[in-house]
Amino acid sequence: MKLLAVTELLFSPFKIAFLILWFYLCMYLVQRFEFNPLIGGRLKVWTNVLMLFAAPVVLLLAFTYAVFKKVEETGASVAEAAVTTFGHAIRTIKRTALGGARGSSSIILLDPSGKSINEVYGGQSKDDNAKKTVAVAERLIGDAVELLASDILINPAENLEYDIRFRVDGVLSPYREIDSNICGALVNSIKAISGMDISEKRRPQDGAFVAKVPDGTVSFRVASAGILHGEKLSIRILNQKLAPQTLPDVGMDERTCRIVRDVLNRESGMMLLCGPTGSGKSTTLYAMLREIDFYTRNVITIEDPVEYVLTGASQIEVNPKADITFAKALRSILRQDPDIICVGEIRDEETASISLKASQTGHLVLATLHSSSNSASLVRLMDLGISPLLMASGLDLVISQRLVRKLCNNCKKVARLDGPHKQAFLQKNIDPVSIYVPVGCNKCSDTGYKGRIAVFDIMVIDNEVKNKISEGKITIAGSTKDDQQMRSNLQKQAMKLAVAGITSLDEVKKVTSQG
Incomplete structure (x- = not known):
């Protein structure tokens, strides 16, 4: 009887299943690292030994940590977080196993x-x-x-x-x-x-x-x-x-689209896109160019580098080694009867001056500039040596933009707002149920976000603004005040996206913190 009891204890179905699972985990991880070209030969022996004994324990600890971290970040239940984390682990294993076999065939x-x-x-x-x-x-x-x-x-x-x-x-x-x-x-x-x-x-x-x-x-x-x-x-x-096709694709609302299209339909003038590095200026510029009929208008672009091919447009790539700069390319294309000139980036006084003068001689000019706001763009042009009178007569529209990440539609869930936050939304007649938070799934690589969308602040250079520029009333102090107004405008647009379930409150906060 004692022998039978000991045998049942040693070979219970649960323990056998556990040992089989342990064995296959070890064997999988051993072969995973044995044939991985990223691990040097001198490390493979020790890696395999470690995998044989410690891998399942380490995996269990990592899984437990990931589950409770997701519970803390998303407010999901332990069961929901465990299912999500386990699914992510399975997808990672599949991707890893197939990754080495993908090779040069794909x-x-x-x-x-x-x-x-x-x-x-x-x-x-x-x-x-x-x-x-x-x-x-x-x-x-x-x-x-x-x-x-x-x-x-x-x-x-x-x-x-x-x-x-x-x-x-x-x-x-x-x-x-x-x-x-x-x-x-x-x-x-x-x-x-x-x-x-x-x-x-x-x-x-x-x-x-x-x-x-x-x-x-x-x-x-x-x-x-x-x-x-x-x-x-x-x-x-x-x-x-990944190139966007239309202005609404990048995030422009109806009012902004209407203003931009009005400028694009003009025979001459200049539109300036501004923002920090990585704010999506070039992407918006391409969306604007796609609004133009390339068969009825001669469009020439100067880019560094050419990011997307535009069928019907003449695209020039800047190459300093071949002495092809923005300024030199801009001078040459003025002799090629362009209707629309697109300058990838204004970097110096010569490029800025030629662009503004071209906008006054029957050409429509689209350009980008690194700056923090619309007013800061005007100050930046003056710092480059552009006269206020030339700016006032050449500019028609200045646009600042920032990017926010879009929530993954496959896994986003309604946010669990606390009392004060929920009350604040109710006071503004906003249903708290419309606010979502990121979760993470296989569609978004477990980030909770997939893709980005822009928010814009536009400055129409009307007669009042032109007079202000030409009289030299654009100053650094005024630019700082306008920066605050710009952040307020961008935050309002981002909040509309959050209420529509497109982005999260965390992304809205980032808009005001970006320089």
Whole structure:
């Protein structure tokens, strides 16, 4: 009887199931790391030993932490958070398992001349190191494109590793850490395919490459710089399929669309888009250009770089190495009978002056400028040396904009507002049920957000404003006051999006904190 009791204790169905689960978890993680090119050979033995004994415990602790963190962030129940977290874990495992097999069959990296990365970097290798490097590069670029990232940052750290991060919807998030030996080869492969000198580690360089993916072609711009612990790479992703088609697509309401379209239908004048770096100015500019009939109007653009192809428009890319600057390109296209001139960015006095003068000689000019507000744009132009009279006579419309992230429609849930916040919304005749918070799912990579939308503050340069500019009444003090008004206007627009369930209250707060 005692022997039978001991046998039942040792081989109970629960324990057998637990041991089988433990075994398969260990075996999965061992093979996962054994064939992973991101882990050096000298580390694989110790990694496998660790996975055999500690992996299930570590996974359980990580799962528990993730569940309670999601409960704290979203206010969901423990059961809801557990289901969401478990689903995310399963999707991550599937993506990881399929990632290594995706390889070059679904993405092909090409240099500017059309040669593949295997020809440029891995074609002459006698061992598997170059092939592994190419596989890592293809996987990195493929994951970035799949996640709709706008930038890839490869940064050397002091612990003999490289940090790789993606910028998705304006937010940087970690992708993974890679051993310096492997990532050094990865950096060289990307530099080689971008037409850069792989032997030069300190001097900043620029390059470009393209990737063929199943649904089209994606362009990349690469910039390198030597920093303290090694060489840093910044890769900008220019994905043609992400280009907006209309002004409402970028977030313009009916009133703003009407004002912008009125200016676009004019024969001459100038419209200026302003905002900090990464505020979506170029995207809005392309949406404006798509409102124009390219067959009845001669449209010429000057860009750095050309981000999206506009069929019917003549697009010029700035190239300082070939002595093609904004100012020189602008002077040359004035002799090509343009109806509409688009200047990607005003950076100096010469470009600003030519643009404003062109707007007075029968051309419609669209341009962008880095500044914090509409009034700050006018001050910036004066700082560049533009006379107030030229500004007043040339400008028709100035637009400031910021971006807010859109809630994922697949997983957003009604916010649980506390008493004071709920009462504040009720006093403004706003139903608190219309306010949503992010949750996270497979559709949004568990961020709770998917895509971005712009909010705008417009300044129509009417006769009253023109007189104010020409009389020199635009000052830094006045600009600061207008900045506060601009933030108030942007916050009101963002709040409308929150009430409509498009964005969250956290994103509304960010609008007022952006410079």
